[in-house]
Every structure is written in structure tokens, then in C-alpha cells.
Amino acid sequence: MKSIMLYALSTCPFCKMAKRFFESRGIAYNSVDVDLLPEEEKEKTVAEVQRISGRRAFPVIVIGEEVIVGYDELRIKEALEK
Template identity: 50%
Template structure:
């Protein structure tokens, strides 16, 4: 199983739906609620998201080498081999 990492916002409905989906599918994942990070760590996380996606949008999901921006269930399923 590929490592799954999620950059999210604690108040974002799409981020919450993505977390729920991953949990319902039994996928173990790491997540970072970027808005809850201290300022210096938040800046670092945002820089990483921009490096990966060339923009700053949530949720940003990294599955192995694949980066998916937004809660795109079909793409996430495909990347996870579901």
C-alpha cells in the first residue's frame, strides 16, 4: 500500500469528506491541518504544497508519487488501487 499524506484545513468540508472517505476505505494516512500549525510550520507546509502543486489548494493528497488536489474520489481510488 502506498503511503498516503493529506494536507487539509480543519474547517474545510472537502477536507473532512476526504478524511471520512479514507477512513471508510480503511486507508491509513497521515494528515496535517495546516491552519492549526504554528506560523513557522504553517509557512513551511504551504511552501511544500506550492512546490508540489504550483498553487495552494485543499485538500492536497499525496499517494506515493501522485499528487491530487481536491477531493476527487475516482482519482483517489485509482491511486490507491481500490
């Protein structure tokens, strides 16, 4: 089972759709609403998101080694099947 990390914002609909995608399929995943983190932790997490995705936009989904920027169901499915 690949580890899944979802970096999200509490205000972003595609982030909610990504959560629903995993939940509706019973796939275990970790997620964090970056905008709701305490300031210091937020900065650290945003820096990490920027390092792996090159952007400061959400969602960013990490499946195993693969980084998916934005909500792309096809790429999520492919990454899960790899």
C-alpha cells in the same frame, strides 16, 4: 501499501470528506490541518503544498508519487489501485 499524505484545512469540507473516505475504508493515512500549525511550521508546509500542487488551496492528497489537488474520489481510487 502506498504512503498517503493529506494536506488539509480545518475549515474545508472537502478535506473532511477526504478524511472520511480513508477512515471509512480502513485505509491508513497521514494528515495535517495546515491552518492549525504554529506559524513557522505553517509557512514551511504551505510552501511544500505550493511546490507539489502549484496552488495554495486544499485538500492536496499525495498517494505514493501521485499528487491529487482537490477532492476527486475517482482519482484517489485510481491512485490507490495503481
